[in-house]
Amino acid sequence: MTDASAQLPNPAKPTDSSVDAASQLMAGLLFGLVFGFLLQKGGVGKYNVLIGQLLLQDFTVAKVMLTAIVVGMTGVLTLHHFGKVNLHLKPTRIGANAIGGLVFGAGFALLGYCPGTAAAALGQGSWDAIFGMSGLVAGSWIYAELSGWSRRTVETWGDFGKVMLPDLLHLPRSVFAIGLAGAIIILILVLERFTIR
Amino acid sequence: MMRFARLSGLVVLTVSVAIAAEPGVNALDYDGPAWSPYVVGAEIGVLSWMTFYFSGKPIGASSFYAHIAGFIGKIIVPRHMEALPYFVKKPPRVSWEYVFMVATIAGGAIAALSGGEFTNEWLPSMWSERFGEGIAVRALIGFAGGLLMAYGARLAGGCTSGHGISGTMQLNPGAWITVICLFIGGVAVAFPLYTL
Numbered sequence: 001m002t003d004a005s006a007q008l009p010n011p012a013k014p015t016d017s018s019v020d021a022a023s024q025l026m027a028g029l030l031f032g033l034v035f036g037f038l039l040q041k042g043g044v045g046k047y048n049v050l051i052g053q054l055l056l057q058d059f060t061v062a063k064v065m066l067t068a069i070v071v072g073m074t075g076v077l078t079l080h081h082f083g084k085v086n087l088h089l090k091p092t093r094i095g096a097n098a099i100g101g102l103v104f105g106a107g108f109a110l111l112g113y114c115p116g117t118a119a120a121a122l123g124q125g126s127w128d129a130i131f132g133m134s135g136l137v138a139g140s141w142i143y144a145e146l147s148g149w150s151r152r153t154v155e156t157w158g159d160f161g162k163v164m165l166p167d168l169l170h171l172p173r174s175v176f177a178i179g180l181a182g183a184i185i186i187l188i189l190v191l192e193r194f195t196i197r
Numbered sequence: 198m199m200r201f202a203r204l205s206g207l208v209v210l211t212v213s214v215a216i217a218a219e220p221g222v223n224a225l226d227y228d229g230p231a232w233s234p235y236v237v238g239a240e241i242g243v244l245s246w247m248t249f250y251f252s253g254k255p256i257g258a259s260s261f262y263a264h265i266a267g268f269i270g271k272i273i274v275p276r277h278m279e280a281l282p283y284f285v286k287k288p289p290r291v292s293w294e295y296v297f298m299v300a301t302i303a304g305g306a307i308a309a310l311s312g313g314e315f316t317n318e319w320l321p322s323m324w325s326e327r328f329g330e331g332i333a334v335r336a337l338i339g340f341a342g343g344l345l346m347a348y349g350a351r352l353a354g355g356c357t358s359g360h361g362i363s364g365t366m367q368l369n370p371g372a373w374i375t376v377i378c379l380f381i382g383g384v385a386v387a388f389p390l391y392t393l
Contacts (some may be wrong), residue, residue: 072242102347116298140265163369
């Protein structure tokens with residue numbers, strides 16, 4: 001595994017400590033507009049679509065995410081292979097990933113929007129997203145208050161650092177990625193065959 | 198024989214009453230997506246290429262809320278906030294991620310207004326069919342949901358976007374663990390909420 005951050009100049013490098021460079025912020029603005037637009041058009045700003053996924057009635061969320069993963073992976077890993085982009089891996093910490101994921105899921109079911117889709121839902125005029133977004137701010141604060149504790153405990157359980165699945169399995173990245181893409185495409189075909197929406 | 202017929206009749210009756218007794222809230226009775234999920238998914242994938250290439254950033258949502266918490270905290274209790282380990286490592290900033298999410302709200306508005314899908318409602322109809330018209334209940338449960346999500350996302354290192362899409366596509370094992378656990382946790386809570 002190569003630490004990608006050393007290979008290319010990082011365009012995200014801030015020139016000021018509290019504000020990113022203007023060009024970087026403009027790009028973020030443009031990409032965010034597209035992201036919110038796509039989330040709403042994809043129906044994932046809708047409460048019933050999101051809860052429908054957790055009730056295993058509506059598989060729109062899975063279809064959007066799986067397609068995004070296949071397409072995104074193909075481009076990003078190819079760009080990275082040719083040295084055009086850095087990867088931005090977050091550390092794998094099995095305990096924190098699993099417990100955090102479960103807690104997140106419980107909250108997701110209560111609110112019916114996730115952090116990104118809540119923003120799209122608010123833009124869509126689903127004002128109840130505001131309650132969840134306030135909770136998200138409060139929860140972030142609570143995490144920060146407890147961050148010293150979790151760093152000494154939960155976040156040390158099964159800490160593998162920044163790794164990739166093919167490296168753990170000793171497979172070439174391309175082979176692993178092609179295999180995974182194939183598996184996801186089969187899963188999408190199965191979903192398309194057996195789900196109503 | 199007669200007895201068996203009567204017994205099986207009773208079983209059929211009990212089962213059908215049990216099914217009928219389930220609240221008939223079905224997510225498919227409400228509006229679905231305007232566009233094909235595959236078209237939208239593919240475009241989010243392509244958007245990822247662009248955020249990696251032009252901004253050196255993966256798509257992510259949850260850190261936006263941590264920035265806001267940091268901004269508020271810096272006003273109310275600045276010295277306390279700056280000493281918290283999380284904010285020492287990631288000080289709240291007007292960053293790419295922050296602007297990205299503000300723009301996500303606007304993008305959702307443009308899509309909804311242009312597609313005639315602007316809802317202007319405080320309660321989703323699927324929610325009110327199940328839990329009634331009380332906004333306070335929705336506010337309380339929604340706030341609690343957001344709170345749990347943010348704690349979980351910070352602990353796991355990302356949310357449905359940062360791990361679920363950006364992390365998985367980079368073949369990060371932690372992202373796959375997070376997204377699988379996220380759906381397990383979500384299903385485990387959504388089912389009792391809507392079927393008990």
